[in-house]
Amino acid sequence: MTGYLLRRILQMVVVLFLSAVATYALLNLAPGGPMSGLRQQAQSTRFRITEEDMIRIRAYYELDLYLPIRFSRWLIGQPNGRIIIGENEYFPNMRIGCNQVIEKEVLNSAGNYETQVTGCQKYIFLRDLEGRRTSAGVLFGDFGASWRLNRDRPVSDLIVGRLPKTLLLMGLALLISFVIGVPLGIISAVRQYSKLDYAVTSFAFFGSAMPTFFFGLLLIMLFSILPKGAGLPYLPPGSSEAVRNYTIPWLGTITAGSTLDRGLHLILPAAVLSLAYVAGWSRFVRASMLDVLRQDYVRTARAKGLFERVVITKHALRNALIPFVTVAVFAIPTLFAGAIITESIFSWPGMGRLYILALGDYDYPVAMALLFITAVLTVVATLLQDILYTIVDPRIRFS
Amino acid sequence: MSTSTAPAQLLASDAILTPEEKMWKVILRRFRRHKLAMISTAVMGAILLVSLFAQVISPFEPADLAVGNYFLPFGARDEATGLVHYLGTDNIGRDYFTRIIYAGRISLTVALTAVLISTLIGVAVGAYAGYYGGWVDSVLMRFVDFMLTIPFLPLLLILSSMLLRNENLIPIPEPILRISGSVMLLDMRDARQAVIIIIVLAATGWLQAARLMRGTVLSLRNQTFTEAARAMGASNGRIILSHMIPNSMAPIIVDATLALAGFIILEAALSFLGFGIQDPVPTWGNMLAGTQTYMFDRPWLPLIPGIPIFLCALAFNFIGDGLRDALDPRLKL
Numbered sequence: 001m002t003g004y005l006l007r008r009i010l011q012m013v014v015v016l017f018l019s020a021v022a023t024y025a026l027l028n029l030a031p032g033g034p035m036s037g038l039r040q041q042a043q044s045t046r047f048r049i050t051e052e053d054m055i056r057i058r059a060y061y062e063l064d065l066y067l068p069i070r071f072s073r074w075l076i077g078q079p080n081g082r083i084i085i086g087e088n089e090y091f092p093n094m095r096i097g098c099n100q101v102i103e104k105e106v107l108n109s110a111g112n113y114e115t116q117v118t119g120c121q122k123y124i125f126l127r128d129l130e131g132r133r134t135s136a137g138v139l140f141g142d143f144g145a146s147w148r149l150n151r152d153r154p155v156s157d158l159i160v161g162r163l164p165k166t167l168l169l170m171g172l173a174l175l176i177s178f179v180i181g182v183p184l185g186i187i188s189a190v191r192q193y194s195k196l197d198y199a200v201t202s203f204a205f206f207g208s209a210m211p212t213f214f215f216g217l218l219l220i221m222l223f224s225i226l227p228k229g230a231g232l233p234y235l236p237p238g239s240s241e242a243v244r245n246y247t248i249p250w251l252g253t254i255t256a257g258s259t260l261d262r263g264l265h266l267i268l269p270a271a272v273l274s275l276a277y278v279a280g281w282s283r284f285v286r287a288s289m290l291d292v293l294r295q296d297y298v299r300t301a302r303a304k305g306l307f308e309r310v311v312i313t314k315h316a317l318r319n320a321l322i323p324f325v326t327v328a329v330f331a332i333p334t335l336f337a338g339a340i341i342t343e344s345i346f347s348w349p350g351m352g353r354l355y356i357l358a359l360g361d362y363d364y365p366v367a368m369a370l371l372f373i374t375a376v377l378t379v380v381a382t383l384l385q386d387i388l389y390t391i392v393d394p395r396i397r398f399s
Numbered sequence: 400m401s402t403s404t405a406p407a408q409l410l411a412s413d414a415i416l417t418p419e420e421k422m423w424k425v426i427l428r429r430f431r432r433h434k435l436a437m438i439s440t441a442v443m444g445a446i447l448l449v450s451l452f453a454q455v456i457s458p459f460e461p462a463d464l465a466v467g468n469y470f471l472p473f474g475a476r477d478e479a480t481g482l483v484h485y486l487g488t489d490n491i492g493r494d495y496f497t498r499i500i501y502a503g504r505i506s507l508t509v510a511l512t513a514v515l516i517s518t519l520i521g522v523a524v525g526a527y528a529g530y531y532g533g534w535v536d537s538v539l540m541r542f543v544d545f546m547l548t549i550p551f552l553p554l555l556l557i558l559s560s561m562l563l564r565n566e567n568l569i570p571i572p573e574p575i576l577r578i579s580g581s582v583m584l585l586d587m588r589d590a591r592q593a594v595i596i597i598i599v600l601a602a603t604g605w606l607q608a609a610r611l612m613r614g615t616v617l618s619l620r621n622q623t624f625t626e627a628a629r630a631m632g633a634s635n636g637r638i639i640l641s642h643m644i645p646n647s648m649a650p651i652i653v654d655a656t657l658a659l660a661g662f663i664i665l666e667a668a669l670s671f672l673g674f675g676i677q678d679p680v681p682t683w684g685n686m687l688a689g690t691q692t693y694m695f696d697r698p699w700l701p702l703i704p705g706i707p708i709f710l711c712a713l714a715f716n717f718i719g720d721g722l723r724d725a726l727d728p729r730l731k732l
Binding site: 016018022023026206208209210211212213217218220221225333337340341344355356359360367370371374378382 | 691701712
């Protein structure tokens with residue numbers, strides 16, 4: 001087991017490194033990025049962006065460094081200056097970037113002029129990195145500074161500020177869906193082909209076909225806009241808490257930021273998320289329960305004359321929940337990453353919304369941090385799944 | 400005494416009287432039994448017909464702006480031409496009904512093409528990996544594991560934003576743009592967006608199909624009929640083409656139908672989040688996102704495009720379920 005664990009952890013590190021490389025490359029290799037639009041501005045006289053400004057801005061986004069150097073600085077915070085071991089300085093003349101590129105307008109095959117980089121006027125060497133802002137590296141828990149959303153403030157501040165909101169929303173939705181979804185699945189499997197079973201399976205179809213964004217709008221319409229118009233009590237349609245005090249019929253004035261206010265804001269997004277999850281979980285539990293109920297040991301238990309209740313809870317359910325436990329582990333990364341679409345509809349200030357904002361605004365340090373943490377959590381969840389497998393199902397052994 | 404080993408003479412009454420049914424007839428009969436799947440097929444048929452005859456049915460052009468006629472109510476009459484805005488007009492005076500129909504054509508084409516491409520790739524890769532095993536198999540499986548660590552929707556968003564913002568990153572041959580443009584009634588520039596979304600969806604969707612195909616082929620490879628085929632001297636290529644692929648079609652077709660529902664929702668979600676096909680081109684997702692701001696006084700504007708998304712997703716789910724019952728009852732849970 002120890003050997004297996006060690007091997008798995010080594011594999012995890014490799015997979016994580018590759019996924020970090022892949023996501024970093026995807027974000028950074030594409031042209032455009034944070035500099036898009038600046039070139040046009042540089043040419044207009046109104047903004048007067050000089051050549052020096054461009055160099056400074058490129059240095060701010062580290063776009064003047066070559067990609068592997070940039071990646072290494074992001075991942076482990078190195079190199080951050082001269083490499084001096086003992087008395088000797090190593091690689092003093094290695095070119096690690098270009099401060100000022102030589103550009104040429106070239107006529108391409110389609111007959112349009114395009115800008116091509118043909119050379120470099122001033123290379124960057126390791127010594128030039130001294131004095132630059134360098135993070136300690138993602139591996140050591142430093143996600144660097146945000147570029148745009150919260151300019152020059154640490155990414156971790158942004159995450160810490162938003163994580164509680166996401167944890168609250170996702171935690172509640174997952175809790176509701178476990179509490180409702182699992183029993184629904186069990187009952188509908190035990191009473192297969194009953195009216196209840198048909199109701200549950202139809203509901204599961206409905207839930208999995210219902211797009212979150214449409215269901216969200218529908219709920220806002222039904223529980224917020226219509227009752228508000230009719231003078232009935234309504235639910236707030238967006239954000240996680242109110243800015244000003246507001247009055248709801250029957251409930252009276254609600255203080256902004258109070259527990260009641262937060263609770264009211266939580267209901268709609270949690271309901272939307274729960275629908276999808278309940279549908280998924282009840283389907284999953286039903287399938288695995290049906291599978292178990294067909295097994296010989298269940299028939300044996302019945303033949304022994306055990307009460308049906310004992311057969312279901314002691315013999316069938318415990319085995320049916322084995323795959324469930326291991327799949328439920330993947331709620332961990334979901335808890336952190338939040339729900340992109342639901343958070344967008346209800347302008348819930350959580351992690352999913354943060355990711356969308358970061359991607360739309362080219363705030364790559366923030367987007368990369370979120371992707372990286374989610375990837376780490378996913379990999380950890382996979383490992384946890386394997387370990388849980390051996391605990392809940394002793395038949396499985398890894399070697 | 401002599402024991403005869405000759406078979407007893409077959410009597411006419413011993414013959415099997417039930418006529419042999421063609422396989423597709425059996426499948427059709429089983430499919431018909433699934434009422435919801437039949438209704439769904441009818442609904443999808445109607446939606447497909449409407450989008451096929453989009454130009455005939457819709458009274459206006461999708462990009463026509465009626466200046467000043469913003470937010471017209473249902474059934475308003477256009478004064479200049481006398482045509483009816485069945486569902487009114489949107490915030491910049493475009494006929495809503497026309498746009499819904501054209502959007503359907505685009506959304507369905509995107510989903511169908513993406514499923515077709517991802518299933519073809521998945522079947523090819525999965526069959527190869529499952530049949531030959533070896534390094535192709537282990538590379539594929541490691542790659543699938545690796546892709547699973549990157550969160551799915553965020554990855555999709557990065558891919559589509561990267562490709563949509565940099566039009567020349569992937570050179571798309573002009574004939575493809577022209578054909579897809581004429582199918583979706585778009586000019587080449589707008590067709591590029593749709594093709595990019597198809598590429599993004601197919602690029603992330605084939606993994607699932609490949610895994611499924613690999614699993615099925617792995618179990619088929621060791622069955623007796625494969626051995627028999629090999630004993631009769633069939634080549635590997637022949638075994639794959641005429642034994643592996645036909646025998647694994649049932650789960651693949653069911654999976655592809657369910658993937659259709661998923662892709663319809665995903666495409667709409669991408670558009671909704673602003674990382675999909677952009678506004679002048681109508682899709683159900685971006686119509687819903689674009690009119691979301693007006694939902695407090697005109698809630699029907701964002702709700703109407705949501706209905707066909709939901710209907711299509713539900714219908715494809717039911718059809719997939721019906722096909723599962725019809726093609727291979729053992730798959731039913």
